[in-house]
Amino acid sequence: MPSRFIYHAQDLAFLIFHSWLKLRWTPSSKTWLMRLDRTIRSRISHKNSADWVQVNHGGKVLDIWTVKVEGDVQGSVPLVIMHGMGGGANMFLNNIDDLAEQRDVILLDLPGFGLSSRPDLRVKYENGWWVDTSADDVEEFYTEVLEQWFQKLCLDKVILLGHSYGGYLSSVYCLKYPDRVKHLILADPWGFPQRPAAADMRPFMRNKALVLLSKLYGKMNIFTPLRVLGPLALPLFRICKLGLKTLFIVKLSGSTEDSADLIERQKLLRQDGLHVFPNTTMQDYCYMWMMHSQSGEVGFSRVSIPFGWARKPLVERVQAWDSKLDVTFIYGARxxxxxxxxxxxKNQRHDNYVDVHIISGAGHHVYADRPKAFNHIVQMIGEAIDESRRPNISHEFEQRHLAMSSLRRRSSCASQAELLNDEAGIRQPRALSAHELAEMVESDSQSSNEEDNVGTSGRVMFSLDDVPAEKEHKTQTVLSGLEELSMRRERKSSFRSQPAAVMKNVKFSTEDNNEGSQRSEFQTD
Structure with a gap:
């Protein structure tokens, strides 16, 4: 009875807290964000824990929210995941359990985002003056903070995975500390291309009102318009982020039957490693940390120029990466x-390992749009690193596509089942051995030679070795019937099929009769 009373008291306190929260212009709080974080992490099957890791930078102590997921295999190289702009550590919910089957997975909220500290990245104190920060200052800040974070967690060698803005920061980190990273995985990374010289010459930029609006928005931070909207921001954000519904959310209906169907669908999705929520949990999670003090977005504005281009493109700096650093790019086709x-x-670092993969059907959130395909690539990279070799995934995919093309030429039911179970050529029920691949390549070459011989000789040979014994007599009867039919057709003589020697005696004559008509006749000897 007391525990039940305490439970209802907590709900009542939370309701009162939310009622007071609605009186604020921007309804957000760190307490609500932590509650959402616990709700999302409760869907992770593997044992996990979350806490703040303290680092010191510029005489200030910063708390970095860190999520540790214990993997099934101990002793392997851990995987560190860095989220992108407008996201958090829990955005990788549909990837954590699959990736944790091979190794420990560690996720963090970058400083200025999520539940981590939000330092002031707008200005710095220099020579007795407060001056604006630059792109170099922001890059140095994140690089040094991440290095201290690695040291606090005693992470000597890691697989570093960064998405979007996290891919940019992880790439900058590897420019200074490449020895700690065994493999760098960049998932749809931001900040690599150069800004085109003709970017301002596009037709829609000729509209003066649009140019004025773009300049005004260029002076703001990314999430400033949401803060200006105040209490209208949350419902508007839920509408604008409808894309999250297809990734994490299933709408809950009011009827009991629909709720039962929803629970059943959720069970099926969880069996496939996909997690869904019957409400706006993920949307509220993203909204809550966006409405906090402006820190991470200020840093982003320092390293970027309108609209969405990097101030210092990484494509101009990849040559400075260490030659031992292996890099894999994973893009979404959409x-x-x-x-x-x-x-x-890849062309600039042709002497080093650089691999590029494009996953069909995936957008910018490639890890959430196609989680199985994305996880499979990351797992293959991890397996290669654990075996102290380079992944060489592109070569394996080429061999696999070659094997799949051989399977498509076969008519057996087993081959067709393998094709149906295959995931767009990226994953198949079992890995083909080198001997099987060699046999398939040899069979392809033999089949191509036979096709060439058919074109030269004009004769096609069929083998009936695979015909069962009980059907052999019936097959021979059918063949004899076909031969007799062909012989009858040869005996038939027609005007068109007569040889030229016979046709030379054909006489044609045309006579005009009295009625003005013509009469034609021909004779054959």
Missing amino acids: SWIDSQPGLET
């Missing part, structure tokens, strides 16, 4: 991020 800089990086 993303607004251009994959061309990844290919340019």
